[in-house]
Amino acid sequence: MHVLSLSLDAAIAERGSEPWQRQREYAEEFDRYYVVTKTDSDTATGHTDGPLTVAPTASRTRYHYLLDAYRLGARYCKREDVDVVTVQDPFAVGLVGWLLSRRFDLALHTQVHTDFLDNPAWVGESLEHRVFDRLGRFVVPRSDAVRVGTEYERRKMAAFVPADVPVDVVPVSMDFDSVVTADSTVRSEYGLGERPVVLFVGRFVAAKDLGTWVDVAARVRERSDRDPVFVLVGDGPRRDAVESAVEDAGLGDDVVFTGWVDPETVGEYYACADVFLITSNYEGTSRVVVEAGMNGLPVVATPFAGAHDNVADGETGFVKSSVTGLADRVTWLLERSDERERFGTAARDALEERFDRERLRVAYVESVRATVER
Incomplete structure (x- = not known):
């Protein structure tokens, strides 16, 4: 299976970082795993490590990223026989994923890691948030599967997705080694x-x-x-x-x-x-x-x-x-x-x-695979 992932996390472009390592672990379970991720400068270089390919966009702004991500994503979809696109938020990134999924007839796997969608406190903070909320309301119901981080968000998604669309609770795994210590000055x-x-x-x-x-x-x-x-x-x-x-x-x-x-x-x-x-x-x-x-x-x-x-x-x-x-x-x-x-x-x-790392890795992979197999 070939997976295209769209992300705003620039740390994924840093080989060896925690987000990069997480993507590397996911990639081991697929034939190919392509990550198009936002970076702010052209110093980050694309690289391939086994089944994982990371493509930084070097976008001037996050708005330029949308065009850059669509262009790079379309290139992979044309060349690499992609089966599913997974987006790491349901807003502007989600819109890019939806456009690619429609153009290339791909399954769309949408990830919701925040309690932003349909949240009056967040929506009321700015015009940008109101626009993003509209985008989320558009993308989520058109997804073939949704991944959320909490049971609270899973229950909320029930109001947006058809009954036959799976909503999987799979929190992001975390590396606790550097933050758990008995020593303190x-x-x-x-x-x-x-x-x-x-x-x-x-x-x-x-x-x-x-x-x-x-x-x-x-x-x-x-x-x-x-x-x-x-x-x-x-x-x-x-x-x-x-x-x-x-x-x-x-x-x-x-x-x-x-x-x-x-x-x-x-x-x-x-x-x-x-x-x-x-x-x-x-x-x-x-x-x-x-x-x-x-x-x-x-x-x-x-x-x-x-x-x-x-x-x-x-x-x-x-x-x-x-x-x-x-x-x-x-x-x-x-x-x-x-x-x-x-x-x-x-x-x-x-x-x-x-937050057992292996359990969450398996759950994420199953969530993506099931999106295609539905």
Whole structure:
């Protein structure tokens, strides 16, 4: 079977990177596996490694990528007897895949890794999002199969696809080796002493709703007698707004902003923490939730898609909607070291099974193959 994959992930063009390695593992199960992926410069070169061929587009913008991806994709479809095109999002990339599938009479396998489609919070953020939502509503119902990352997204897709179109839950596998560690110098580096740590890791963007995160932190500080410290790892366009919210809440002495950290050292921040708190309005699988759980941290989260799947409420963490509910659960965990350990162990065990690399590789391959065999 010959597969054409369309992607926006420039890291796939970097031989040896985690995304490249994942594509290489997929390719081993097919006769040929062609990946057309967006890159921003012409320094990335195409290469073939066994059944995997990576073709970087060197596109000036993501809009130019659409034309470049269509041109390169059509070249492979003409020359290589492609059987199926798989697209790594249902929006603009999905449209390119749909056009190729119609032109060359191919099966279309659409991947949905985010909780964007038909999401009022995301759609309302910009005109571009509204356009993308329309594209997703067009592409998904015209797909021959759909891959999603969570059960939450699978249930949502039921409103868009015909009943006979399979929707497979296959999260993206992750390499946890670099983020799971028992060693950490973070406490000494930031002078945290023995204070319990409530952690956030991620970008400072609107979707993370860090204003709510700060509100929860303020409630926890009021209720807990353990003198917790709140550590935010990351940066982004909302950084100034978050710092202002911290000052307004009177939390200045209890909050640490680390800025961006090397991905190779982020495991040290998980290792020093006691509870992971995330208050996103929407997310897909949420890599940081999985990383926290793999480090044995209980997670307290708002009810976004990835939290529903990756946090077992009352067993590996808590999923709550309100500031009060979130603060109550964080405080409860901070006061009970035995429960934190129990929740963390359960989280690690559950996520190791859910994100078993070999299981997910097989599930992805079966999802693509079934698209053609329907």
